[in-house]
Amino acid sequence: MAASYYNPPPPHSSYAPPPLPPGTSPYASYRHAYPPPPAPAYGGCYDHSEPLPPRDELRTLFIAGLPGDAKDREVYNLFRDFPGYVSSHLRSSGKSSQAYAFAVFADQPSALAAMTSTNGIIFDLETNCTLHVDLAKSNSRSKRPRTDDTSPDSSDKKTRHPREFPDSGAGSNIHMSGMSNSSHSLNGYPSAQSYTNFEPASLSKDPSAFVPQNNPPCPTLFVANFGQACSEQELIGVFSSCVGFIKLKMQKKFGAPVAFVDFKDVNSSTEAINRLQGVILYSSMGEGMRLEYAKSRMGQRKRDKHP
DNA sequence: AGCACA
Incomplete structure (x- = not known):
């Protein structure tokens, strides 16, 4: 459990x-x-x-x-x-x-x-x-x-x-x-x-407050600006409902906690951005979380160390 | 306003 x-x-x-x-x-x-x-006609839910x-x-x-x-x-x-x-x-x-x-x-x-x-x-x-x-x-x-x-x-x-x-x-x-x-x-x-x-x-959400997507599309998302009280489980609960969700990793050893969410492809991650951008979590008190494409895919070791 | 892990 x-x-x-x-x-x-x-x-x-x-x-x-x-x-x-x-x-x-x-x-x-x-x-x-x-x-x-209150007629609980359960038992036959068909x-x-x-x-x-x-x-x-x-x-x-x-x-x-x-x-x-x-x-x-x-x-x-x-x-x-x-x-x-x-x-x-x-x-x-x-x-x-x-x-x-x-x-x-x-x-x-x-x-x-x-x-x-x-x-x-x-x-x-x-x-x-x-x-x-x-x-x-x-x-x-x-x-x-x-x-x-x-x-x-x-x-x-x-x-x-x-x-x-x-x-x-x-x-x-x-x-x-x-x-x-x-x-x-x-x-x-x-x-x-x-x-x-x-x-x-x-x-x-006024359009001026939208997050510029600077990074090229990536199957992994970078998530920031959620509350300190937010647990990894809460984030997983939110993101796991997105199509193509693979895994989420929260990183909170530095000041502001951030998270990385991996999806099966950029279509899924893009869909998640559009769906969850600016969403305010249950544990949050301030602004909604900010989603961006991550700079690198989760779990992908750089294989091109040298040419 | 912050991008790690393998």
Whole structure:
């Protein structure tokens, strides 16, 4: 097990209290707006009316260790910016002081990446609630998690806007496709603005702040400007969801920690740059991390010492 | 604003 993995508490003193009182939060409504009654029709997760993915791979996370007063919003904010995040469901145990939740992802690698990044984090500094995140026993019964066929508008008609985010603030479950936009934050607490609207966070990146790519494309990426509190496991959790990911090595013996991430080819590394550039990690407090092509490929010994 | 390891 990843028993050695220990995530220090995030530098936030608390969970970025939303600017709205709890009662008036725009999220307050989805608490009681859950359409599906708690009918755990598990055991048969097959739905033959839908063209399911070939193997019904588990892509739902089970989150334990939540405090009893956890809010949907908190679970949502925890996972919303992980690539592939689809939706989350909070289940309060009622009598107990513990709650649990499920987070649905587009595929298992995305789910595993989010799992690695969130497992073991201290969710509540006051009660020292530590999250235990694992793959769920079965996938959540979602309406239409992902349509791989070419009939996209059977249940999704109102969200067909080219502007990606529906106003799911008062919806039932919290859906969001963080797939192909270069999401700007993984920590879930980007700024107060995200509590009041669902603008894609990427628009807060002004083009002038973009990183010039000086180095020629390389399958290995150089990663900098992530927080000191960031663990290698957290980075692996983020990067391992990228196609072609091979390995990640963190280097923190010098002042600012950096990391090298190896991909199978430059297509994959380029895709990862585009996807994760500027992303703010959960453990981060400042700017997002900066990705560049590395100056040399990881693990490639220089064979041309002499001509 | 920082590019190591083999």
